[in-house]
């Protein structure tokens with residue numbers, strides 16, 4: 116009996132120390148871009164990249180967005196991270212750790228890459244990428260639910276999204292992030308309700 120009690124205590128202690136093996140961050144997708152070149156394992160570029168990602172990770176403890184540049188000449192790398200505006204810096208740090216590890220695994224040779232999680236993104240390239248307007252690469256997603264009155268839905272949707280665009284783009288305290296709510300009727304013909 117005592118043996119089982121000891122075993123139980125050991126199990127409980129292990130449970131306390133072992134972190135859950137599932138992630139709190141949802142991976143969305145990545146792009147590995149080799150149009151500007153590949154690098155080899157342990158090259159100067161690779162080391163600069165690893166150094167930059169760990170420096171970005173440290174900065175994610177302090178703010179939800181930052182950029183960094185490491186190296187010189189052909190081996191220079193430019194990187195940035197951005198966390199969702201409702202995250203704490205601790206969550207941001209943890210998300211950037213996971214995103215950095217993921218991107219190096221998924222894109223082990225490409226000099227340019229971007230990874231999106233639901234909660235944060237990490238991006239780097241061997242050329243200047245900061246404050247440049249870029250629409251590609253991009254990811255999009257849609258709801259699997261249908262609307263019965265697309266016209267009414269479209270009006271409500273446009274108004275709601277226009278509000279969010281104004282808030283996220285022009286309100287400097289919004290950190291490029293905004294949420295909103297609008298009521299629509301799904302699955303039934305709104306003319307009938």
Ligand SMILES: *[C@@H]1O[C@H](CO)[C@@H](O)[C@H](O)[C@H]1NC(C)=O
Nearest residue numbers: 149150151152153154224225
């Ligand atoms: C990078 O490597 C990939 C796969 O090995 C190759 O197809 C591609 O042409 C390379 N890109 C450059 C710019 O050399």
Ligand SMILES: *[C@@H]1O[C@H](CO)[C@@H](O)[C@H](O)[C@H]1NC(C)=O
Nearest residue numbers: 154155156157158159161162
């Ligand atoms: C790169 O360096 C690591 C650690 O020093 C080593 O384990 C690995 O074999 C090296 N890889 C190559 C391709 O040289």
Ligand SMILES: *[C@@H]1O[C@H](CO)[C@@H](O)[C@H](O)[C@H]1NC(C)=O
Nearest residue numbers: 172173174175176205208209
């Ligand atoms: C960032 O914060 C985490 C958790 O709060 C901590 O474990 C880590 O040492 C910090 N890293 C740096 C570079 O400050």
Ligand SMILES: *[C@@H]1O[C@H](CO)[C@@H](O)[C@H](O)[C@H]1NC(C)=O
Nearest residue numbers: 181182183184185193245246
């Ligand atoms: C971060 O980006 C800004 C432009 O948005 C740039 O002026 C600055 O030099 C960058 N910082 C680093 C460390 O690369």
Ligand SMILES: *[C@@H]1O[C@H](CO)[C@@H](O)[C@H](O)[C@H]1NC(C)=O
Nearest residue numbers: 258259260261262263301302
């Ligand atoms: C939405 O409509 C499409 C096309 O009519 C249909 O194939 C799909 O099953 C519908 N989805 C749902 C969740 O009802």
Ligand SMILES: *[C@@H]1O[C@H](CO)[C@@H](O)[C@H](O)[C@H]1NC(C)=O
Nearest residue numbers: 282286287288289290292293
């Ligand atoms: C700007 O954003 C902040 C934080 O989200 C919010 O508290 C504030 O009401 C917003 N200001 C305007 C004018 O919408």
Ligand SMILES: *[C@@H]1O[C@H](CO)[C@@H](O)[C@H](O)[C@H]1NC(C)=O
Nearest residue numbers: 271275295296297298299300
């Ligand atoms: C949507 O409906 C709910 C419940 O009726 C209500 O509490 C909420 O204020 C409505 N939201 C908007 C944006 O109209």
